[in-house]
Amino acid sequence: DAGVTQSPTHLIKTRGQQVTLRCSPKSGHDTVSWYQQALGQGPQFIFQYYEEEERQRGNFPDRFSGHQFPNYSSELNVNALLLGDSALYLCASSYTGGSNQPQHFGDGTRLSIL
Amino acid sequence: TQLLEQSPQFLSIQEGENLTVYCNSSSVFSSLQWYRQEPGEGPVLLVTVVTGGEVKKLKRLTFQFGDARKDSSLHITAAQPGDTGLYLCAGARVSSNTGKLIFGQGTTLQVKP
Numbered sequence: 001d002a003g004v005t006q007s008p009t010h011l012i013k014t015r016g017q018q019v020t021l022r023c024s025p026k027s028g029h030d031t032v033s034w035y036q037q038a039l040g041q042g043p044q045f046i047f048q049y050y051e052e053e054e055r056q057r058g059n060f061p062d063r064f065s066g067h068q069f070p071n072y073s074s075e076l077n078v079n080a081l082l083l084g085d086s087a088l089y090l091c092a093s094s095y096t097g098g099s100n101q102p103q104h105f106g107d108g109t110r111l112s113i114l
Numbered sequence: 115t116q117l118l119e120q121s122p123q124f125l126s127i128q129e130g131e132n133l134t135v136y137c138n139s140s141s142v143f144s145s146l147q148w149y150r151q152e153p154g155e156g157p158v159l160l161v162t163v164v165t166g167g168e169v170k171k172l173k174r175l176t177f178q179f180g181d182a183r184k185d186s187s188l189h190i191t192a193a194q195p196g197d198t199g200l201y202l203c204a205g206a207r208v209s210s211n212t213g214k215l216i217f218g219q220g221t222t223l224q225v226k227p
Contacts, residue, residue: 004156033214042120042202042217043157056214090156094213100145100164100206101213105156 002027004093004106012112013081021076021109025093031055032074033103034066037088049074050096078111086113117141120203120218127193128226135188135221137203144208146186147215148177151200193225 005024013019025032031050035043045058049068068074072093078085088110092103119138127133137146145164149157161170163179163186170177174197176189186203200222204215 031213035215035217040220042118042204042220043215045214045216048214058214092215100162102147102159102162103213103215104159105149107154107156 004091004104006089006091006106006109008109009107010110010112012114014114015081015083017081018077018079019081019111021078021089021091021111022073023076023091023093023106024073025091026104029093029095029104030072031094031096031101032068032072033092033094034074034076035090035092035105036060037090037108039087043090046076081113083113086111117216118203118205118218120221122221123219124222124224126224126226129195130192131225133190133193133223135201135203135223136185137187137205137218138185139205140184141205142183142208143205144183146179146183146203146205148186148188149202149204151202151220157202190223193223195225195227198223198225 007022033048034046037043046060047057048055052068063079065077088108090108091106094101094103121136147162148160151157161177166181166183168179174191178187200220202220204217
């Protein structure tokens with residue numbers, strides 16, 4: 001039973017470019033949340049997708065957008081990359097996304113902006 | 115201002131010692147989760163506590179949720195080098211029905227043999 005899988009594992013971009021990160025949730029899960037984790041910090045919530053719609057959003061600018069597909073997989077898009085976007089981007093999946101449902105994380109995509 | 119304050123941020127101890135990590139907030143959480151993260155990997159869920167005053171044990175790890183559901187602690191007995199890692203607490207606020215997690219800053223634990 002595959003857990004949460006993310007791709008790519010590492011990515012290097014330059015300022016101003018755009019990037020797309022991908023996530024496949026754990027089998028049986030229908031909700032995907034994205035988090036940004038800066039070095040030495042705890043993850044920060046970006047947004048959550050359920051039934052192919054953005055259900056909740058954290059304090060991130062509109063440069064961060066996402067999508068969820070009918071098979072529950074998800075993409076995170078970041079436009080006009082800034083140096084400060086360098087971080088580990090984590091995807092977490094859960095079932096229905098209820099407040100007490102455990103979230104299972106992938107190993108993340110390490111994004112470096114030059 | 116961090117909504118969830120985790121302390122200490124760094125801890126370096128000898129094998130066999132005991133330790134406690136604290137996670138405090140002025141907000142009420144419907145649940146609180148503890149994760150362990152190793153370099154290059156995502157956080158791995160250790161436990162979820164839901165009821166005020168709840169205590170859960172996972173081998174040498176003991177987790178407690180405060181009576182008012184505003185704080186939690188993780189106690190490790192007789193720490194082993196394999197316990198080394200980043201420990202994260204994360205809460206789901208009562209006002210959120212989506213399970214959005216608010217994380218503490220993390221506690222980096224190093225257990226020396």
